[in-house]
Amino acid sequence: MERRKSNSIFSDVDWVTVLLYLVLITMGWLNIYSAVYNEDHHAITDMTQKYGKQMLWIGTSLLIASIILIIDEKFYTAFAYLIYGLILVACIAVPYLGREVKGSRSWFRFGDFGIQPAEFMKFAANLAIAKFLSNAHIKIADYRNTIITLLIIGVPLIVIKVLQDETGLAIVFVTFIFTLYREGLSVNYLLLGFVAIVLFILALLVNNIYLFIIIASLCVVASLFIRRTRKNLFAIALVGLICCGMVKGTSTVYDHMEAHQKIRIDVLLGRGTVDKKKEGYNVNQAKIAIGSGGWTGKGYLNGTQTKYDFVPEQDTDFIFCTVGEEWGFFGSSVVIILELLLILKVVFMAERQRSAFSRIYGYGVASVLFFHLTINVGMTIGLAPVIGIPLPFFSYGGSSLWSFTILLFIFIKLDSHRLEILR
Amino acid sequence: MNPLSERKYIIIGVFLLVGLAFIARLFYIQVINDSYKLDARNQAFRYTTEFPNRGYIYDRHHKLLVYNEAAYDLMVTPKEVKNFDTVDFCKLVDITKDEFIKKMKKAVQAPNSPRKPSVFEKQLSPQDYASLQELLYRFPGFFVQSRTLRKYPMKIAANMLGYIGEADKDMTERDPYYNEGDYLGISGVEKTYEKALRGKKGLRILMVDVNNSPKGSYMNGLYDTAATPGKALESTIDADLQLYGEMLMQNKIGSIVAIEPQTGEILALVTSPSYDPNLLVGRARNKNFSKLYLDTVRVPLFNRATMASYPPGSTFKLVESLIGQQEGVLNRETKYPCSAGYAPLGGHPKCEVHPSPLALYDAIGYSCNSYFSYVFKSIIENKKYHDTYVAFEAWRNIALSFNIGRKTNSDLANELRGNIPSIKYYDKVFGKGVWKASTVISLGIGQAEMGITPLQNANVATIIANKGWYYTPHIVKAIDNNANDTTLGRFKIKHFTAITDTAIYNNVIEGMSHVTESGTAHLLKIDGVEYCAKTGTAENPHGRDHSVFVAFAPKNNPKIAIAVLVENAGWGASWAGPIATLMMEKYLNGKIARKELEKTMMDANLIDNIKAYEPKKKKKK
Incomplete structure (x- = not known):
């Protein structure tokens, strides 16, 4: 170990991952430049323009990344709970201390720039989960531990949703289910979640009576094919009842959603009459922008739909529209493939860890990135409801870029010590 | 090894599946489905037509029978009309407030649209145009498009020369060269030699933003075409x-x-x-046409020499x-x-x-x-x-x-x-x-x-x-x-x-x-x-x-x-x-x-x- 220590602190850094990161933020910046490009402001460092500011965010992100690599890796394990606690406090405080901007209560403002503590909750929660589950005595399958884990995830979710009213930032925490699954959470939870989503969608689209009939007949069919012990029959009945309950519960959940959320779901599912000029506007414009890209796109800086503001939020949540319009099918596929490559790279890196902490943290990184990719791209092409979350490394925004950078580079740091003792 | 590590395949599988689904979906909306491309063009492009000068017609000794006079269509894009002094405007264009409201309504309703320019007042004379142009800057959303009108210095051979009319929906379906409202020869020489006389329309593609303000020409005018003037005809007429x-x-x-x-x-x-062929030109055309058309005693629109x-x-x-x-x-x-x-x-x-x-x-x-x-x-x-x-x-x-x-x-x-x-x-x-x-x-x-x-x-x-x-x-x-x-x-x-x-x-x-x-x-x-x-x-x-x-x-x-x-x-x-x-x-x-x-x-x-x-x-x- 002494030999290794004598080398530079960067010696075991996984440079492929760093390279993927750099490629993605560069592409992201180029697309932000194009999305907000106008003839009056050419200078790429123009601080009145978003690409100028993003330049600054990228610079600081690289600085942060370096600092993370320099700090001793034990810092993250030692202070995982503390970091989690501090940021959670910040999240709770921000609605009261922060300045309200455009109706959002999730920002601390410093002049022209703002910080969203909720963005940093992601890596903090990830650290805390890793810390808790890596404890040698903890088995997640243990009922009590499951509750604690869910609390680590659930508290920030509820704080951000209820206190800050930031659905997008809150819902991300759901993604840690992938980590938990990998660490031994019963597959039934995953199936339950999957079935819940499917039934929710079906219940909104199909007459509920038919669903009840279908569920009942499936239960009957199932009971014909298994050994009809009392236990099995009971299980089938329970599953059937739960399913029916979900269907029945859908309308209650839907009715209690906020108006704009209902609309987004309606738009996604094509329920009722969606006016493409009103509630359906964003998604329709996003699809037009991407769809008009064709095979190879209209060329860099030649997009019309994004550049001329037909697509709202074209530099942040809808940045993928610029990619789709100007780089076409090839370009957008490349972006999706690069993002996926990074995510899969992180998964493979997680799997090579000797330390449970590093592995669990790594899965958290992959899950968070994957969730953002899925929802963000999904909503622009009409496969996911509109939820305002950024595309990792692409969307304009300091907090999100910093947050993703910290999230990723802590893992890169942990990975660079993968050959050392188990933590 | 952790017995749970098999689960990574499930997770990787889910990630890959979503990625594949997205790429497939992108392939559909970007490559297979053309409707988005069409929508994009309709939204972000404004096509402006440059109307060519229609060909002149001369007699056998090169005496001018038909030439063109400039006329100006006052166009309006209803969505851009802002901060508007209706009284001033009506005075300027010489219409009543009721007429104004009626015309605006027409400009908004199909086949017109609030986002697209349509004709507000047809064929203003050069004199009216001159006085209008000075003040038009005060009325955003209005602009002037120049057209040409036929003029007949000798007032002869009306039936033989024929007259010009506007392309209707039927015509635009038969010949896609025409858009509704384009001028074309309806009878006489104007009809027979329409293809030679009309020239070729020029097209400019302007890009507009979501507020319909122009953002320059598309691809620096790569797809723009200049108008080709119509060909002159030498008639055999003395x-x-x-x-x-x-x-x-x-x-x-x-x-x-x-x-x-x-x-x-x-x-x-x-x-x-x-x-007088000049009757079937300009703003009075429709009124004059129905008058001539309804004259069943004299039937002046009937060319007896051939009909x-x-x-x-x-x-x-x-x-x-x-x-x-x-x-x-x-x-x-x-x-x-x-x-x-x-x-x-x-x-x-x-x-x-x-x-x-x-x-x-x-x-x-x-x-x-x-x-x-x-x-x-x-x-x-x-x-x-x-x-x-x-x-x-x-x-x-x-x-x-x-x-x-x-x-x-x-x-x-x-x-x-x-x-x-x-x-x-x-x-x-x-x-x-x-x-x-x-x-x-x-x-x-x-x-x-x-x-x-x-x-x-x-x-x-x-x-x-x-x-x-x-x-x-x-x-x-x-x-x-x-x-x-x-x-x-x-x-x-x-x-x-x-x-x-x-x-x-x-x-x-x-x-x-x-x-x-x-x-x-x-x-x-x-x-x-x-x-x-x-x-x-x-x-x-x-x-x-x-x-x-x-x-x-x-x-x-x-x-x-x-x-x-x-x-x-x-x-x-x-x-x-x-x-x-x-x-x-x-x-x-x-x-x-x-x-x-x-x-x-x-x-x-x-x-x-x-x-x-x-x-x-x-x-x-």
Whole structure:
């Protein structure tokens, strides 16, 4: 170990991952430049323009990344709970201390720039989960531990949703289910979640009576094919009842959603009459922008739909529209493939860890990135409801870029010590 | 190893599946589905049309007949109208507030749209435009698009030149070149030569942002096209002759067609009553059009020269004489008697009192009905055919070869076929085998069901002047100074009739000469010009006889062939004759010696005659 220590602190850094990161933020910046490009402001460092500011965010992100690599890796394990606690406090405080901007209560403002503590909750929660589950005595399958884990995830979710009213930032925490699954959470939870989503969608689209009939007949069919012990029959009945309950519960959940959320779901599912000029506007414009890209796109800086503001939020949540319009099918596929490559790279890196902490943290990184990719791209092409979350490394925004950078580079740091003792 | 590590495959599988689903979806909306591309273009592009200058039309001496005047359409994009002082604006454009509201409503509703510019006020004059332009900056959302309007300095040849109209939905579906509201030729030369005259529209693609403010041209104008101006037409018309003809025909119903025999070029094509072509231009067009359209007494939009089919009356005796000689049943010595009518049928058709019997020249000169009834009978009962109907068919085919009873295929937009009745027709009317020469004897003197247009009649005069051939009559001789333009190719083909022996024509020409020397037109002389003519007085079911006259001049080496018809005016020699000879005199001598006659003709109002019509049974002259 002494030999290794004598080398530079960067010696075991996984440079492929760093390279993927750099490629993605560069592409992201180029697309932000194009999305907000106008003839009056050419200078790429123009601080009145978003690409100028993003330049600054990228610079600081690289600085942060370096600092993370320099700090001793034990810092993250030692202070995982503390970091989690501090940021959670910040999240709770921000609605009261922060300045309200455009109706959002999730920002601390410093002049022209703002910080969203909720963005940093992601890596903090990830650290805390890793810390808790890596404890040698903890088995997640243990009922009590499951509750604690869910609390680590659930508290920030509820704080951000209820206190800050930031659905997008809150819902991300759901993604840690992938980590938990990998660490031994019963597959039934995953199936339950999957079935819940499917039934929710079906219940909104199909007459509920038919669903009840279908569920009942499936239960009957199932009971014909298994050994009809009392236990099995009971299980089938329970599953059937739960399913029916979900269907029945859908309308209650839907009715209690906020108006704009209902609309987004309606738009996604094509329920009722969606006016493409009103509630359906964003998604329709996003699809037009991407769809008009064709095979190879209209060329860099030649997009019309994004550049001329037909697509709202074209530099942040809808940045993928610029990619789709100007780089076409090839370009957008490349972006999706690069993002996926990074995510899969992180998964493979997680799997090579000797330390449970590093592995669990790594899965958290992959899950968070994957969730953002899925929802963000999904909503622009009409496969996911509109939820305002950024595309990792692409969307304009300091907090999100910093947050993703910290999230990723802590893992890169942990990975660079993968050959050392188990933590 | 952690026994749970197998689960990584599930997780990786889920990640890959989502990635694949996204790429598949992208492939669908970006590559397969085209509707998004269309939507994008509709939203972000504003297509502005640059309208080309329509081609000018000149007469045969390069005198301007039609040119363009700038006009300006006031356009509005309702969505861009902001901070608006309606009172000021209404004052500026000279409309009431109610009109303003109505026009704005129209601009918003389909097929217009609040986002797209549409015409607010059509065809402002350059003067209105000048005063408007200075203040227009105060009214965002309004702009001016320049158009061109037709202008007719000589106010002549309205029906022949035709008029311009706006393309309707039907038209845009038939020919995608046009958009609704584009101008195009609806009738006359404007219609026939639309493709040459219209030029090619230019297109500019502007990019606009979500607020519809322009953001420069698309791809720096790579796909923009400049407008190509329309081609100028050189017409065959002699503007002065045309004007003179229209003056002679004023307050009369009928037409004049004059053709240059050697070329088939139409020198004048007068139809009366006509109208000032400037009426069908500009903002008053619709009002004026419905006024002209609804004038069912004068029918000024009706081009009688090509669209009206009249019985040719005695002018057909010329063709009759030619056919008789061709079929070998007539020569210049042939004599038939006349007893103020055709004796074999009890004096019908009737005739005037004149010396009898007559030979061919005098028969043409006196226009003897009896004589040509005999000729017709001899043609139909020609022994060489052994069969009346075969002979009739032969007669009809020769007549058809003179381009009567079928369209001349000229470049005049609308043309009637005319009619020479067929065997089939008579079989239907009288029954097969029942009818014979005497049943249809009045065909011999150009009556019965026979109908020919004034254009066809002028062409008959041309054929006789040329002794057996003609070029298809036409109104345009060069496109963009190019006389060999392919569209004009069909006017370069010499057509021959079924009768090619010039001696046959010489006999008829001699007869026509008799008409002007001692016959029905002996009172009509042209200073220093020996000419050939034939009068006609065509019986018709609509009232008093039509006055008809065909002629060519000079007798040797003819320069002009002419057909004149004045409806319900009576004798051929009393109205059509003087008008035709004045026209020829004007064309050949450049001045009129017979001032008195000219004045009488110009002043005469024969339109009122129509009402004072009393039935009369007379066939002749």
